[in-house]
Amino acid sequence: MRPADRALIVLAVAAVGFALSFADAARLRQAHAPELAATRVLVERLGLTDLALFTEARYTRHPTQADLQSAFQDHPVALEHFPTGSLLPPPAGILNAYENLDRKTASPD
Amino acid sequence: MLELTHIRKAFNQGKHNEYWALDGIDLAIPEKQVTALKGPSGSGKTTLLTILGCLARPTEGRVRLKGDDISGLPERFLTEIRRRTFGFIFQQFNLIRGISAIENIILPAYPTGQPRKELLEQAEALLAGVDLGHRRDAKVEWLSGGEQQRVAICRALINDPEILIADEPTANLDTRLSKEFLAILERLADAGRTIILTSHDPLVVESAVVNSVVTLRDGKIVERK
Amino acid sequence: MKTWIEKQRHLIDFTLASLARRKGKNLGLLFIYTLLVFVLASVALYTHALRSEAVHVLAGSPEIVLQRLVAGRHDLIPPGYIEQIGRIRGVQKKEGRLWGYYYDSVVKANYTFMAPRDMVIARGEIVVGPALERSRGLAAGNGISFRSYTGELHTFIVADVLPQSSELVSADLVLMHEEDFRAFFKYPAGHYTDVAMSVANPQEVRNVTLKLMSALPDSRPILRDEVLRTYASIFDWREGIMLALLSAAILAFGIFAWEKAAGLSAEERREIGILKAIGWETGDVIKMKFWEGLLISLTAFLFGYVSAYLHVFYAEASLFAPVLKGWAVLYPSFALTPHIDGLQIATLFFFTVFPYTAAVLVPIWRAATTDPDTVMRG
DSSP states (O other), X not given: OXXXXXXXXXXXXXXXXXXXXXXXXXXXXXXXXXXXXXXXHHHHHHTOOSOSSOOSSHHHHSTTSOOOOOSBOSSTXXXXXXXXXXXXXXXXXXXXXXXXXXXXXXXXX | OXXXXXXXXXXXXXXXXXXXXXXXXXEEEOTTOEEEEEOOTTSSHHHHHHHHTTSSOOSEEEEEETTEEOXXXXXXXXXXXXXXXXXXXXXXXXXXXXXBHHHHHHGGGGXXXXXXXXXXXXXXXXXXXXXXXXXXXXXXXXXXXHHHHHHHHHXXXXXXXXXXXXESTTTTSOHHHHHHHHHHHHHHHHTTOEEEEEOOOHHHHTSTTOOEEEEEETTEEEEEO | OHHHHHHHHHHHHHHHHHHHHTHHHHHHHHHHHHXXXXXXXXXXXXXXXXXXXXXXXXXXXXXXXXXXXXXXEEEOBOTTHHHHTOOOTTEEEXXXXXXXXXXXXXXXXXXXXXXXXXXXXXXXXXXXXXXXXXXXXXXXXXXXXXXXXXXXXXXXEEEEEOOGGGHHHHTTEEEEOHHHHHHHHTXXXXXXXXXXXXXXXXXXXXXXXXXXXXXXXXXXXXXXXXXXHHHHHHHHHHHHHHHHHHHHHHHHHHHHHHHHHHOOOHHXXXXXXHHHHTTOOHHHHHHXXXXXXXXXXXXXXXXXXXXXXXXXXXXXXXXXXXXXXXXXXXXXXXXXXXXXXXXXXXXXXXXXXXXXXXXXXXXXXXHXXXXXXXXXXX
16 A cells, blocks of 8 residues: 555544544533433532532632631641642651641541 | 747846856757757856756747747746656756655656556656666665666656756766666667757767757857757 | 545655655654643643533532621621521522531541531431542441541441432532531531522522622622632633643744754755756645645644543543642542533644644745756756
8 A cells, every 4th residue: 555545544544533532522421411410400409519629628628618718737748838739649758757646536437 | 849049048137246157049959869968067058958948947038849939938837848848867866865766756747646556657667678677666875876867767757758858967977887878868869759968978979879969168059060 | 636636645655755764753753743732632621521510510509608707707607697688589598508527537538518408318327428438438328437526426327328420529528417417516506607599580690699798798608600610710720730831841842843844954955956857846845745744743633632532531531630630538530521622622723733734834935936947056
């Protein structure tokens, strides 16, 4: 096969992939629609206002809700310098040294 | 076939280093003959060849191809005439490095949109004609000087031109290879092609293949034989 | 038409043969180019999908949330406060909400405790979010103890787990009966965290809010519009950080590609002269170079985009998710619904394919208009 045809076939395959991605997106949207609708109902029933993405810091758990702002969180090493706190987890290496400051549950659950 | 009347060609026109390379050339190139242009370097041979081959346009004068005046045509048409009517063999061969001999040969036919299969068949036939069939897929920089010239000849012939133009074809060849070139030239002339070449190599200019010799000096024709 | 196609194929053949001469360099360029499109498209697809999902899901959140401020800081809603609002026309429903945070030192994660009004949960039972199910190994019927902030231990039975598909909004929720909530946090009777309201006519939300503010000067209303806008900007902001970090790389690639595409070597200039002398028109030379630019940039765009699509929607964007989503001990795991912004993709296409093709063409344009007779002169 001549080089031009090979290149054009590669390009055509990629273009088909490109088109398929849109078809697949439509398919996934349809497939997810009932779940999304159910989630939306849950949001309505519970009156939720925020995504549960940044659960670690109080003020980032509900970014839309003004709250008692606090730079020091319960998590012993999660010292907040916004926005680093929501980008990077606390260093694992110093976790043990601070463990005793943690609120411990005295008895096992 | 080709007719030049009162051709003048200036370089750097209007500037302080203005220079007339051709100064009043009247020349008729007969059909199906071999015409040699000779003369010392700087005499205007190559400039005349570029005008004959439609690579450049004269500053003054007319060029007629088969009776049609082509001196006023725009570049587009000139390119098409050049592609259909002329085949070029350059002194430096001017092959494209990095691609194979056969690819080089079919390059001039690309703009015509001929099917690749046909082109390859033609090119293979041409290569076989100059005993280079075995070097078909070799990159041109791997070929010897003589082989490169034969590839250049094949390239000049791919569009089946009526007129073949060669600039100093033997300048980079030794005597044996020059003789081989003349043999090829003879076959092409016998096949009825019009050939125009420049040379100051006596081996070429005085050979029996050449029908007429035009001598140039300082942009003027001084002798016709 | 047929000869036109055949001619284009010839030109592509030639341009590929030219590219093959510097195979390593050109493949490297193609690879980096594809990688760049992949990163940019991943960021664009991911943030847009997350933004759309947030906006779509949160469209069901309360139209107005009313908080009370004391000395400019958030405070509880005292008894009688909701009644003070009185009858404002257009307010369909107003109810106090009870929610708060609880830090669980066992998994070192924060939970959101909540006493929902519209959900029947028996005393002593809880309904938990899917992330708790995972991190604490809970299932319906299990018991779990939490030590409250006063030190007492409270034990609950898990009645139900919220569906996994709602994890984006419910991962860390612990839902319980109002009495349990008040007992656990020693929440003063009659107090609420904030007030959620719904308004019949969406056009009226702003007017209702103005009335609320004049009736209750110490209140701070939060509108659903603001919630949605906050989320749009959070992801814009994260996308922006990512792009800012990438801008140096983009610039570096730009210089590299410009150098590669626009720098015309003496060798290439000579080749253009040869092609013109043997019968190529200026247009043919430009078309040939156009194919070179298009082949490289289009291949990079298409492959970069398709792999970004697979990465974001089938591999959970594993490479960039931490930066774009943030981190948390209780990380919600969710499959994003692809919302593709056509304009965004068109912009990406324009800014990746167009400049490269142009960079290839500009110098050729200049070189291709030179006279073909230059090849005759060594």
